[in-house]
Amino acid sequence: GAGVSQTPSNKVTEKGKYVELRCDPISGHTALYWYRQSLGQGPEFLIYFQGTGAADDSGLPNDRFFAVRPEGSVSTLKIQRTERGDSAVYLCASSLNPAGWNEQFFGPGTRLTVL
Amino acid sequence: ELKVEQNPLFLSMQEGKNYTIYCNYSTTSDRLYWYRQDPGKSLESLFVLLSNGAVKQEGRLMASLDTKARLSTLHITAAVHDLSATYFCAVDMNQFYFGTGTSLTVIP
Numbered sequence: 001g002a003g004v005s006q007t008p009s010n011k012v013t014e015k016g017k018y019v020e021l022r023c024d025p026i027s028g029h030t031a032l033y034w035y036r037q038s039l040g041q042g043p044e045f046l047i048y049f050q051g052t053g054a055a056d057d058s059g060l061p062n063d064r065f066f067a068v069r070p071e072g073s074v075s076t077l078k079i080q081r082t083e084r085g086d087s088a089v090y091l092c093a094s095s096l097n098p099a100g101w102n103e104q105f106f107g108p109g110t111r112l113t114v115l
Numbered sequence: 116e117l118k119v120e121q122n123p124l125f126l127s128m129q130e131g132k133n134y135t136i137y138c139n140y141s142t143t144s145d146r147l148y149w150y151r152q153d154p155g156k157s158l159e160s161l162f163v164l165l166s167n168g169a170v171k172q173e174g175r176l177m178a179s180l181d182t183k184a185r186l187s188t189l190h191i192t193a194a195v196h197d198l199s200a201t202y203f204c205a206v207d208m209n210q211f212y213f214g215t216g217t218s219l220t221v222i223p
Contacts (some may be wrong), residue, residue, distance in 0.1 A: 091158070104147065
């Protein structure tokens with residue numbers, strides 16, 4: 001079956017611009033996660049959705065970052081007034097069962113470059 | 116804040132040799148995962164460890180979990196070049212806390 005997909009695969013933008021990154025989770029997975037991975041680092045948690053609601057957004061670095069999942073499936077991560085420090089790979093993951101064990105399946109990521 | 120530390124960070128080993136990667140974490144959890152990441156690629160799930168004493172094996176890789184010691188190990192047996200990648204452990208506290216990663220290079 002289809003895995004987690006993310007679009008675009010690469011995004012280059014200028015400092016100060018607005019970007020949207022999209023994630024399509026595995027069909028039927030109720031939990032969806034966003035992570036950010038900087039070069040040479042492990043993924044860092046940003047936000048977790050259970051259904052349509054953000055169950056934990058404690059990893060969002062500041063109010064320039066926002067994510068939505070209006071119908072409980074596709075999610076969009078939105079970054080306003082991008083800064084060069086936002087450059088990273090943004091990974092999305094989904095899982096079937098958010099309670100108990102929680103194997104997360106990752107998408108290929110979106111590489112964001114802010115010039 | 117939960118800390119997850121892996122060591123070594125970098126590992127270069129010859130084909131045929133054995134080695135162990137360690138993952139230490141700073142709080143109580145009985146759910147730990149190992150992932151593999153190839154350069155420019157996403158994370159591939161390797162092992163799911165859900166209880167103290169859990170041991171899982173797949174090919175030349177074996178993972179174990181000691182929740183009392185807050186330690187997981189990933190043991191490599193008779194390494195081959197195809198195992199070259201970065202390996203991450205992740206502690207499950209609903210969100211995942213990832214380790215720093217171990218970059219493994221297997222030399223022919």
